[in-house]
Structures are given as C-alpha cells and as structure tokens.
Amino acid sequence: MAWTREQMAARAAKELRDGFYVNLGIGIPTLVSNYIPEGMSVQLQSENGMLGMGPFPYEGEEDPDLINAGKQTVTELPTTSFFSSADSFAMVRGGHIDLSILGAMQVAENGDLANWMIPGKMVKGMGGAMDLVAGVKKVVVVMEHVAKGKDGSESPKLLKACDLPLTGTQVVDMVITDLGVFTIDKEGDGGMTLIELADGVTVDEIKARTEAAFKVAV
Amino acid sequence: MAWTREQMAARAAKELRDGFYVNLGIGIPTLVSNYIPEGMSVQLQSENGMLGMGPFPYEGEEDPDLINAGKQTVTELPTTSFFSSADSFAMVRGGHIDLSILGAMQVAENGDLANWMIPGKMVKGMGGAMDLVAGVKKVVVVMEHVAKGKDGSESPKLLKACDLPLTGTQVVDMVITDLGVFTIDKEGDGGMTLIELADGVTVDEIKARTEAAFKVAV
Amino acid sequence: MKKVHASAKEALAGVLRDGMTIMAGGFGLCGIPNVLIEAVKESGVKDLTVVSNNAGIDGAGLGLLLETRQIRKMISSYVGENKLFAQQYLAGELELEFNPQGTLAERIRAGGAGIPAFFTKTGVGTLIAEGKEVRNFDGHDYVMETGLFADVSLVHAWKGDTEGNLIYRKTARNFNPMMATASRMTIAQVEHLVEPGSLDPDHIITPGIYVKRMIHVPDVEKMIEKRTTRERPAA
C-alpha cells in the first residue's frame, strides 16, 4: 500500500523543473534520474567536481578517472564540465544548484536534518551533505517514514526535534516518505504540512507513525 | 655619475635567482626583464592573469586578447599559463611569487611604502600594488632618490615616515635608487642600511639627500 | 531552457532597472562585454552601481555609460585612463569605491561562492582598512573584506556552447569567470557559439550553470589600449 522506493523516486522527480541543476544523494535519490520527464532539461551535479553527469557506463567502458560522489563509475554527456572540488562546493554553497534530493535518518518539524552520525557507532563522516543542505536552494528528503529496529519495533523519523547530531538546521523544504509528502516552512513559522498521501494510506495511519506535529492539506 | 634608468634596472636584476617567479611593475621595473642573465630561468607574472610573460610582439602581431598588467600588448612563451584574476591574486597573496620589483613615491625607513595616491590630485587607484607588496616574498623598490619639483627644488623620497597615504606597512626589503642600494629589515628593528653606492656617488651626498636614518655598510 | 538570444537587446530584456548593480568583466579594454555594454547604454537604465576593475576609456567600454551619466557609483581598482571619469568624479557626480585589485577579484569570487566575508593581508595599515575589522592570525594582521554579489553580470568569452559552458582566450579571461558566478543573471557574449559536446569538458572554465543568457558576437571589435611592439631582428 505504501509507496515503493521506485514510487518515492518518481514522486521526487515531480519536483524537477526544466533547466534545473540538481544534486542527487546516494540510495533512493539516485533513482530519481530514471524519472526525468522526456524533453525536460535537467543537469545533474556530482559534488566531487562534475556537472552534467551521465548514466553508468556499459560494461568494459568504466573509466577510473570518471566517478560520481558515491564513487560509482559514470559517463559524460555533451553538456558535461569538470572542475575542482573547491569550485564544485563554491557552486553548492553559493546557491547555484536548484535542488538537492537526499536521504535522512531524522527530520524535525522545523526543517532540522540529521543524516550523518549515530553517536557510539563508527562515524564515517559527513562528506558533502552539510554543504549541500546549507547551500542548495531547495532541499528534498526522501526516506522511509519510520525506522525499524532489529526486533521489529518502529521508531519515528519525523520528529518534534532531532536527537541525533544535526547535518543542518532549518534546511529541509520537503519530505517524501513511503507514506506521503510533507512540506516544511523552514524559514517562516508555518511548520510542517502533509500535502499528499501514498495510495491507500490514511491521515490517521500517518499520525500514528509520526512524532512531529503537522497540518493536513491533502 | 648617478645610475641611469638602465643601470638601476641592471642592478635590480642582480636580485633574480634561477627558478624565480617575478612580478615587475610599470616603468623602470619593466626594463629589468632585459637583464635576466643568460641561462637563468625566470618566469614573469602579470597580475591580470598570466605566468610566463614574453616580450612585446613584432609589429603586426599584436593580439588584443594578450596584454600585461600595464595594458601593453605582450606575447606568450612555451612556459605560459593563463588564469583568472582571482587565481592570479591567490598566487600573489598566497606568497607564491618570489620577487616584486616596483616603483614608489616614498619609502620609510621601516619599510612603509607609498606609491598610489597624492591627496588633492586625481586618484587613479591602487590596481594590484597593495596585493603585491602584502603578498610577495621579497619587495624591491626602484625609484629616483629624490623628487624634483617644477621649480627645480628637491624633496627626499626616503623618509623617516611616509606622509602620503600608504600602499603597505613594513613591506619593502630593498630600495634601489639612482644613487645607491639600501636594505630594510622590515620585520625586525634593524632599520635601513646603505649597502652600495652608484659610481662616483659618496655617502655624504646620499646623507644630504635622504631624510631616513640609515646605517652604512658599503 | 533556451539560453541563446538573438541580440543584446533581447538578452537584456526584463532584467534592467534603475539603481541596480551590474558587474562587467574585462581588464582595461581586454575581454570586456562591449556589445552588452552598448545595449545597456541604449536601454537608458540609470543610477547604476558598476563593479568592474576599470572604467573603460573615453568613448569605449564603460566610458559609454559615463558619457550618458548612467553610472552613479563605480567599484574598481584603477580608473586612470578615463578623463570623463575624472571630471564627473571631481564634480561630485560619481561615487567611487576603490578596492585593491586582488581584493576586488576575491570579493567577487567570494560572493559567487557563498562566502560573506574573508580575511586578507592586503591593505592592512592603509586607507583601505579604515572602518574594517582587523584581526591577528598567527602573528600577522589581516583585514576583513566582504563578498560582492550583483543583480546582473555581463561577461565576454571566446567560445560558448548553447548550454552556457564558456571558455576564455588568453588574458581576456581576467575578471570574467568570477563575475559569471556572482550574480543572479549572468549574460555572456561569445565570439564562437558551438553545440554541446564541441568543448572538451576538461577545458571549460565557466560551467553552464552560471550562464542564464547568451548572445553570439562573431565579429566583435577588440581594441588595444597600449600597442607596444619590438623591432624585428634583421633577416
């Protein structure tokens, strides 16, 4: 009943606009590139230093000098340009990228985001996530609505306040989960609003599985 | 008796070392490039965005896209690279250039330099001079020893303290005038020292035409 | 998203308004967006603040906008080649903010890179540092300078593809790449307009993301400010 990963990616793709420059995170966000509407010009940025990222190469055509920020082999397009990581993050931090779609561990109702560190576990580092959420014009989180423990227990990921260390404060504009879509008025005090339901999901079900307060406008 | 402009340039060229990257100002400093010793590798930087500046072009070969910081047409060398003005001044400010040779209106015995502005006269601007004296490892001033007024009167240019607005404080390492050569201990308190006399010039003559205090070590 | 426009006038349509801040690339007359500047002149927009290393010369480059008194304030490092500039400045008709050339270049780069302020050694102890914060790092004093961001940037490039990817030629690069990043509306005039894929992606200096509109200026006039030559050695 809830959306699949593919459906979540397809929903995120509806935030794309013609002419957009977009950075996609690892995981479900990567799938969004499969749903760019025909005829729409969208250029993907990879924060290691590439604009105009193409699809994975055909087997045998992998180039070790051509990888994305997830360290996966990718390809060039006719629109591609390469630049240094300093120039790449100047682009990110300077507000030139229209849209960042990324995963999260927790999102708070004021737009706070946590997605890089669980205290007590090995810390891998934030990579470019803090720069992306601080710099990109619009930040869309795509994630499972709740976290599931090994014992099958559920804990909410949409919270009143994040308890994990933050990646950024008041940075998230939209959250797409397997249950629905929320907008966040990150700079005003409009809070969080549920604007869409996944097929067959009810507002009550979402309320039961969400800690954050939210308005309903479905 | 005093050194000519050419002799001053030749003396300044003695500060060059093999492998040096050097920025030359307008006027006498430009002439220094004629005195680079045979076999010595010296690359000239032009702060508008060029490293490895070649000589003036032959007539008919001028390229409007290829000028130096004095806006004169120049040429490329096999060693040349081009870059933006931001990258150029990153190079200057970052301490990567070994030697800057430039003109001055006034130099003080502590290394203060004034060469961009006379209050009450039309101000043209400092261009890159402030960045060069702040960033380059060694700063050599080449100038006439005294200023001559329209009425033939003389005023000293080597002063106890500059009275013109400064280009930089404690920045000058060496001053080459038509009368001799001075070093300045700009970071310590060693002050100014006369280390060479132009042909036929006496210490007494220099003392008479200099306001700054200086030691003599000729 | 069609970036290429048929004329400078069309490329500037809807973006100009009185009192706005415009960045104009170039050093002296080298690499200046002269066709776009002429269109700004034709538009009649006024009270402009213009960020540009120089102010053109009498009758060329930004000198055109001085003639028509469209500029209220210049932010520059050197304006020595322009008599009209001097007249208007001394008459109090023109405001002028001098920046050291490297500080100007870095302020523009910072503005485009999301850096609101940075510290530099340049200008410490001079008029330039007056009223600004000075702070000591590792025993040396540095002055704080702020980022610059404009409403419109006008740049000149050698080659551009229709995606807005730009390549510059020799010292005509100068301030153009930073200015391309430091406004909401960067408009480029390119000498050679090519199809995507024509430029080697390793050679592109300004990625297309920064360029919102562009025009093709195949036969653009380039002036030389100080023609200097040497003698050919006898054959």
Added chain:
Amino acid sequence: MKKVHASAKEALAGVLRDGMTIMAGGFGLCGIPNVLIEAVKESGVKDLTVVSNNAGIDGAGLGLLLETRQIRKMISSYVGENKLFAQQYLAGELELEFNPQGTLAERIRAGGAGIPAFFTKTGVGTLIAEGKEVRNFDGHDYVMETGLFADVSLVHAWKGDTEGNLIYRKTARNFNPMMATASRMTIAQVEHLVEPGSLDPDHIITPGIYVKRMIHVPDVEKMIEKRTTRERPAA
C-alpha cells in the same frame, strides 16, 4: 631549476620528517598520488598529519600508511571505506578531524591563497561549529573556518610539462589543484610528461609556480572502488 626527478624516492628526498603535515589529493581512489604515497610508506616517516578527503581503502592509497601506523591524525570529510581506519580510531591510536567536504576544499584553497579565515553557512548549528566563531551577515549565521597549509602536498595529474604546468583528467581533478597551491613543497606525479609548449596555456589548471618537483608515472595503476555499469541495449 630541474623539477623532474627520476623516482618518487628521489622526489621525496630531504622533504620528509616525523610529525609533518602532508596533503594528498584524490577523491576515493580517483586521482590519488599512489606512487608518491608508496614512497612515503617506504621512507618510514611517522606521526604524520594527513589532509585528504578520504583515507583510501584497506591495502590501497592512504590505507598503506594506516597499515604501517605512520599516520597520527587525519583531516578528512569521509573515511567510511576503510576497516583498518575504524579499528585504529576506535582503539584511540588515530586522531580524526572531520570537515564538511566543501569546507575542507575551501580551507585548502584559502591556505594556498593567503586567506587565513573565511565565513561559511555550512555546519552552522551542528557539531562542526562548536568552539568556532559564528557571525551574522545580512540576517544569516555563518561559521568562521581557517585556511589550511601543509608542509608537503602530493598530487596526481594527467599531463604535466617540465615547467610544472599541470592538466587533470575528468573527475580525477578533485582536490589536486587546491592542494597543489597549499604547501611549500608540492610534488606531482604525472601520467604524461611533456615539453613546455605542448600544453595549451588556456587549458593549464595548475601553473608551474606551484609545482616544485615531479615524477613521470606512465603506467600507473588506477583502481575502481565501485564498479557500476548498465546493460547494453540489445543490438
């Protein structure tokens, strides 16, 4: 001034000492100066602080220097691919300073550009900003970050001429150009060593002034960390 050396060992002669700070280019295993890193391993120098976006993987890249416990501290943005790293870190044998990737890149650029500190929005309100100055510009908070400068930088380039001018290939550029500017002793390994004049001066990314020594690595091994492919459409 001969910049080209016959071997990595010769290029590193006289520059290594215990406790020094080394920058190493590359992103993941892409564009890393692997031949130079191996020579650092052979030298036995220890107590190193290493600035590098990542820490290699087990058995490759900076992973080699972890095996030999030559690294005391890493300044990085992401170290997730290295089990040995995790072990040493959890055992308290290795210090770790995390920087957001863009902040790390900008700190290195600033260090090379004579900028001791700058402000950025990245990390405001997070652990990264703790203990750092936060200041408001135009209604937004920014954290102050400082420039980074090393004793030695090791970089990888695609082509280099004997003057030290460098060109990079595709995403192997990454951190290499900034690191080349941010030390007193930049040593480059280049896949193609060419004569001056062979590189178009408009295409050079790192001007020779930044490169003090270089070696030619014509058959350098390049590893792929995550080989991802798609299926060929049926013919």
